[in-house]
Amino acid sequence: MTDSRAATLGAIRAALGRGPLPDQETAALEARLANPAAGVVPGRGRVDAEARIALFIAEAERVSATTARVAGPEAVPAVVARFLREHNLPSTVKLAPDPQVRSIPWSQQSALTVTEGHGEKDDVVGVTGAFCGVAETGTLVLLSGPESPSTLDFLPDTHIALVPAARIFGTYEEAWERVRAERGADGLPRAVHWITGPSRTADIEQTLLLGAHGPRRLHVVIVDARAP
Amino acid sequence: MPSKPPRVGLFVTCLVDFLRPAVGFAAVKLLEDAGCEVAVPANQTCCGQPAYNSGDSADARAIARSVIEAFAGFDYVVAPSGSCAGTIKVHYPALFANDPDLAAVIDLAGRTWELTSFLVDVLGVAGVGAEYRGVAAYHDSCSGLRELGIEKQPRALLSSVGGLEVRATNGAQSCCGFGGTFCVKYPEISADIVDRKVSHIMDGGADTLLGGDLGCLLNLAGRLKRRGSAVKVRHVAEVLAGLTGQAPPLGDPE
Amino acid sequence: MDSTAHTFKSNALEALGDTRLQDALGRLGHGFPVKRKAAVERMPEFEALRDAARDIKDHVLGHLDFYLERFEARVHERGGHVHWCADAAAARETIVGICRAAGARTVTKAKSMIGEEIAINEHLAAAGIEPVETDLGEYIIQLRREPPSHLIAPAIHLAKGDVAEAFRNEHKQFPGDRPLDEPRNLLDEARSVLRERFLAADVGLTGANMLIAETGSIVLVTNEGNADLTHTLPRVHVVVASIEKVVPTLEDATAVLRVLARSATGQEMSVYNTFVTGPRRPDDPDGPDEFHVVLLDNGRSAMLGSEFHDMLRCIRCGACLNHCPVYRSVGGHAYGWVYSGPMGKVLVPNLIGIENAGDLPNASTLCGRCEEVCPMRIPLPRMLRDWRERQFDRGLGPAPARYALKAWAFLARRPALYRRVTALQAAMLGALGRRRGAFRHMPLAGGWTAARDLPAPQGRTFQQMWSDRGGPRS
Secondary structure, X not given: OHHHHHHHHHHHHHHOOOOOOOHHHHHHHXXXXXXXXXXXXXXXXXXXXXXXXXXXXXXXXXOOOEEEEEOOHHHHHHHHHHHHHHOOOOOEEEEOOOHHHHOOOHHHOOOOEEEEOOOOOXXXXXXXXXXXXXXXXXXXXXXXXXXXXXXXXXXXXXXEEEEEHHHEEOOHHHHHHHHHHHHOOOOOOOEEEEEOOOOEEOOOOOOOEEOOOOOOEEEEEEEOOOOO | XXXXXXXXXXXXXXXXXXXXXXXXHHHHHHHHHOOOEEEOOOOOOOOOHHHHHOOOHHHHHHHHHHXXXXXXXXXXXXXXXXXXXXXXXXXXXXXXXXOOOHHHHHHHHHHEEEHHHHHHHHOOOOOOOOEEEEEEXXXXXXXXXXHHOOOHHHHHHHOOOEEEEEEOOOOOOOOOOOOOOHHHHOHHHHHHHHHHHXXXXXXXXXXXXXXXXXXXXXXXXXXXXXXXXXXXXXXXXXXXXXXXXXXXXXXXXX | OOOXXXXXXXXXXXXXXXXXXXXXXXXXXXXXXXXXXXXXXXXXXXHHHHHHHHHHHHHHHHOHHHHHXXXXXXXXXXXXXXXXXXXXXXXXXXXXXXXXXXXXXXXXEOOOHHHHHOXXXXXXXXXXXEEEEOOHXXXXXHHOOXXXXXXXXXXXXXXXXXXXXXXXXXXXXXXXXXXXXXXXXXXXXXXXXXXXXXXXXXXXXXXXXXXXXXOOEEEEEEOOOHXXXXXXXXXXXXXXXXXXXXXXXXXXXXXXXXXXXXXXOOOOOOOEEEEEOOOOOOOOOOOOOEEEEEEEOOOHXXXXXXXXXXXXXXXXXXXXXXXXXXXXXXXXXXXXXXXXXXXXXXXXXXXXXXXXXXXXOOOOOOOOHHHHHOOOOOOHHHHHHHHHHHHHHOOOOXXXXXXXXXXXXXXXXXXXXXXHHHHHHHHHHHHHHOOXXXXXXXXXXXXXXXXXXXXXXXXXXXXXXXXXXXXXXX
16 A cells, blocks of 8 residues: 555656655645635625625525525524425424524424434434525535534435525635634534535436435525524 | 738638639639738648648648748738638647747748638728628638637628628537548548538528538538538638639539 | 447447437437536636636646645544555455455445446455445446446436336336336436435445545535435445545635536536545544545556646546537447547547557547537647547558558648649549539548538639639749
8 A cells, every 4th residue: 555655656756757846845835725715706706795695595596495584593483384384294304403403493383393313214304504605606505513414414305404694605715714714724524515406317318307315305594683 | 901912822722722713712802802912822732731630740740841831921821711720820830849940830820811810800801892692501610710719700791791691500610520531530420410510501591501611511511412402502702702603502513 | 347449430330320329419419518508608707717727737737746645644634544546456456445344235336437447336246245326327327237428427328218127127126017207207216226225335435526635525526415325324435536636725626616517517516515524523423434535546647747637637527528529429338438528538548548449539520619618628639639649650540541641641742743633633523523513422432422422623723723814823
């Protein structure tokens, strides 16, 4: 194993016509890594807060997600219950053990039966909290971890994701900036999921079908801060 | 326009020379009408593209050297073909990248133009006085379009032709399947590609097909005629120069 | 997989005569290219994004050793393992070894072209480990025991009836008379079958769209979500990736993602872009216990610094296939090995030798559409010519074509002789063909006249007529 490592690196250097990089050049590369620079960032996402939310909704809906915007956490249970009713879905939902999700007064909605945990085989509806949203393509960013199991994003047929309105950023670069700021430079969780619409495939005759292996429905609930 | 008329050497192209001199005369007329002095060096054969595209760089370079020599001293070298002009303008410099003659090659490349692009982009010709009754589809040849950016120029000139409507056609910018030696080496694939292209043209309702490269036009005319189509195929220069009387449409009887 | 690239011509003829394949290719022609165009038109910065993505990969290739070492160090810090493999055999051995050590009986797989390149499925099966493809298209062709025919749409060559037939043959657990007429029925059945396989798998094997040096992450891009179930559910996650996939930072990966889906399917972004970093953390509720990255060279380092260096920028989006007139005519299988279309014509000879893939660089009109749509601005036509030059220099290729070319070049270099010969021929052909305007048959040009008339020459060459007229020569 060590031999093939040396062989590969040696072959690369030989092909590039040099030995190991000199220190000065290495330092420049270290600096590039230490200060990740945004490259070309499309103008589309660089707009003010309300325009960002509008753009997020428009882009998410373009890719067959559905959205709802609510005034505060207390409005979430009713919106979820209505969504499930409208789609003839069972009212049993599996919640992520996420502070954002836990802050929702689920018990107010007696129509809902809620349990908490990671995703399992028979879960039909999962509710998770997104780290943030990215307006440029209507993308949700979810970070795996004890509060946000990846399985809950993928196993249930219906995925309901909550995202605070204030955490809809314009661009992916802003999302990375927040990840670094809030989780530390080495703070990537096992999985960072960018999710843009529900699962799909066009592998049979280029016919677009939703719900390939992941959720068939993605419902994004944008939660505004509770009125003071 | 400069006070002294530009001296243009016509690069006839091997296909025009052999198959369709009418295109050469049309090019001469267009250039002269635009105020150029046109000469045709005798010692020209081909741009060398068949050798170049077949990996025979030594022969391609040898042919290129004779082109440089034949066209020394002209202000411009103009070809009624995007493919040949592209070879000289774009590929000669690559072919001579490590050659002492690179400077001469770059000089030639800088002076070389495809006909419609020369008329519009260099001479600023806005229109021609020709007439042509018909509805035409235009085929953008790949080298002209993608190597030299020729798309608007022929259409701008055609828009000044009395009686002519140029109609947008599906697949106008897709390859016709000619590909030089490709159509010889892989005739069945080439035939399949040209058949798709011809279907678009026949579905588009035009009575005439125009283009700027005789290679593509031979291929397209050949397939159109085989399918029994009445679409008339001509090089764009013939229509622009009003010289359609010199030869019947490509592949049609006299 | 065994290559049939050396029989490209007969493969292509067969493909041209296959009406179901032609129907499928027709659908392709109206799908991806139209959607790509729309996506590009919605993104005013698209050309600048292409430049940025190209520059990132160029930077990486010039410092590939540094970034690979950094990637490896970060994977180690996260508790993962990196296995360097010089060739396909080493990679297969490593992967089979990891699976054996895990006591694996089944391995779920997310579509990986490197997996195809090293023929991992055959080797897992030979070791008594069952590989299960989970991308729908890849699953279908696995049931049919076929290779993929497209980089991102592996079953693009099939009709729904072909899929239904495969499912009836292989899914014996369902009633034989169940309805499988619609793509929806087929998808639902595949989903239910594969869901059980996901839950039962011991090892998940994925490729990687990118590796990130800054974080030791691997990037997985899918629309189905199959890669995420593949890396999340089993106890062991194995990633197999070739060495040129590394990029420096999350931002660099982001830049590449901005052009990937738009170029591939015309989506703004694929549904699932996942950045996986190491195995599950101590308090994670899910994720694998082990995380392995198999780094494969298999000919890439030899391409660095060569005329095919730029090919290493390729991100496998498939845009060049989708826009290629030759691919549109013959489909992916005709190319005979893992990679098809323009990128395959350049890459495959690098991987299996030009002597085994001689037709590939030649079977192109050099129309340039591939380079025009390539998000990484890879000069594919230039590299096809480079292969032709190597072939010519080595005396490969059919002798008659070489002699014909040499004879023509001999003439083309002697203008006076050329003028005499062409004048004679033009006179002869003109006399024979002028009245009808075209030839329907022509000796030595049977390939042309099989499908096309050959328009007749006017009869005299331009040079003769110019001399007659006394036109100026200088």
